[in-house]
Amino acid sequence: MSFSELDKKFMQTALELAWQGRFSTSPNPRVGCVITRGEQIVGEGFHVQAGQAHAEIHALRQAGQLAQDATTYVTLEPCSHTGRTGPCAQALIDAHIKRVVVGMSDPNPLVKGDGLNILRQAGIQVDCGLYTQQARELNPGFLSRVERHRPYIRLKIAASLDSKTALSNGESQWITGEAARNDVQTLRAESCAVLTGINTILADNPQLNVRRFSALRQPLRIILDSKLRITPAYQVIQDVNSPTLIVTTVSDKVKKTVFDPYPHVSILTVPANQHGQIDLQKLWPALAQRDIGLILVEAGSILNSALLAANTVDEIIYYQAPKILGAAARNAIELAENPQALSDSEWRTVAVEVLGQDCRWSLRHQQST
Numbered sequence: 508m509s510f511s512e513l514d515k516k517f518m519q520t521a522l523e524l525a526w527q528g529r530f531s532t533s534p535n536p537r538v539g540c541v542i543t544r545g546e547q548i549v550g551e552g553f554h555v556q557a558g559q560a561h562a563e564i565h566a567l568r569q570a571g572q573l574a575q576d577a578t579t580y581v582t583l584e585p586c587s588h589t590g591r592t593g594p595c596a597q598a599l600i601d602a603h604i605k606r607v608v609v610g611m612s613d614p615n616p617l618v619k620g621d622g623l624n625i626l627r628q629a630g631i632q633v634d635c636g637l638y639t640q641q642a643r644e645l646n647p648g649f650l651s652r653v654e655r656h657r658p659y660i661r662l663k664i665a666a667s668l669d670s671k672t673a674l675s676n677g678e679s680q681w682i683t684g685e686a687a688r689n690d691v692q693t694l695r696a697e698s699c700a701v702l703t704g705i706n707t708i709l710a711d712n713p714q715l716n717v718r719r720f721s722a723l724r725q726p727l728r729i730i731l732d733s734k735l736r737i738t739p740a741y742q743v744i745q746d747v748n749s750p751t752l753i754v755t756t757v758s759d760k761v762k763k764t765v766f767d768p769y770p771h772v773s774i775l776t777v778p779a780n781q782h783g784q785i786d787l788q789k790l791w792p793a794l795a796q797r798d799i800g801l802i803l804v805e806a807g808s809i810l811n812s813a814l815l816a817a818n819t820v821d822e823i824i825y826y827q828a829p830k831i832l833g834a835a836a837r838n839a840i841e842l843a844e845n846p847q848a849l850s851d852s853e854w855r856t857v858a859v860e861v862l863g864q865d866c867r868w869s870l871r872h873q874q875s876t
């Protein structure tokens with residue numbers, strides 16, 4: 508299938524529209540839609556929040572009668588199911604759309620090609636596959652949970668020039684500057700969940716929420732706490748404005764009753780591995796089943812290293828500050844020597860950016876989608 512320059516331009520607009528849902532659609536995908544007649548856009552829309560209208564519906568409402576015989580550009584296959592909202596494929600048919608150009612088919616088992624088939628059966632010309640890679644890039648979390656049955660793991664590290672994340676006394680707050688810290692807030696805001704380990708909770712008592720700009724939703728806070736050491740005194744329990752999920756291997760129900768007065772806190776019990784730690788291979792599918800797609804990990808070197816060793820990190824966002832903390836300070840990552848890495852790195856650079864005095868380096872794992 509070859510696409511015209513006009514097709515490309517309108518799909519580009521649909522991709523940009525989809526990105527406007529960057530902070531709010533989770534756990535649903537970001538989707539953008541444009542309806543055109545000739546060279547004119549007559550309707551635009553993007554998905555804002557789960558439970559609310561899909562992108563196509565917003566665009567159809569704006570187009571009104573002008574949707575008749577028009578072309579629709581949509582970044583994801585129109586849905587064919589009745590979920591929280593009605594099937595968009597039928598809405599496009601009812602509006603007498605003539606042609607539908609689609610970025611990528613929807614891997615959601617409830618849709619999976621049915622949307623395209625319904626449209627074709629109604630006599631609509633359907634051209635799927637324009638800017639598929641860009642359409643996929645919109646939704647790493649959604650695609651990972653649906654296609655791989657596990658979340659997409661993005662690891663954030665804020666370190667010094669010598670790759671230290673804290674002084675030996677644990678002090679870590681001021682390694683990177685204001686711009687990098689603001690950027691972390693946007694990373695949190697676009698994630699389904701922010702994940703950390705119990706050691707970080709006990710040492711820093713973080714809030715793990717979005718607070719530097721107003722967000723339509725707060726990400727879920729996930730605390731890996733194999734021995735259930737957390738108590739209600741910590742901020743992730745006291746602050747009722749974001750949900751918290753404690754993951755533990757402890758099955759003792761009585762011990763968990765201290766969290767009963769906190770309805771925003773839930774507990775997930777996962778089997779232990781042979782070292783008595785949370786079995787990550789069991790955890791990921793359990794999280795995907797709870798519709799958790801994009802996870803931002805903000806943790807210390809033990810958890811960072813465990814995740815890297817288990818080959819489960821898809822992306823690293825590495826903020827590096829021009830400071831040298833010295834040998835006694837804490838490392839960002841501590842793994843056994845790997846001579847293989849000299850000739851064959853598992854990581855490739857996606858982008859490098861300067862944020863104030865710091866550097867933001869984003870890397871993708873070779874196995875990542």
Ligand code: AOF
Pocket residue numbers: 535536537538539553554557558559560561562563583584585586589590591592593595613615618
């Ligand atoms: C969206 N936004 O613009 C499109 C989606 O629970 P529902 O009814 O909102 O359905 C969500 C599913 O619908 C989603 O997982 C995806 O497969 C499909 N398309 N979803 O949230 C949209 N077009």
Ligand code: ZN
Pocket residue numbers: 561562563585586587593594595596
């Ligand atoms: Zn839909």
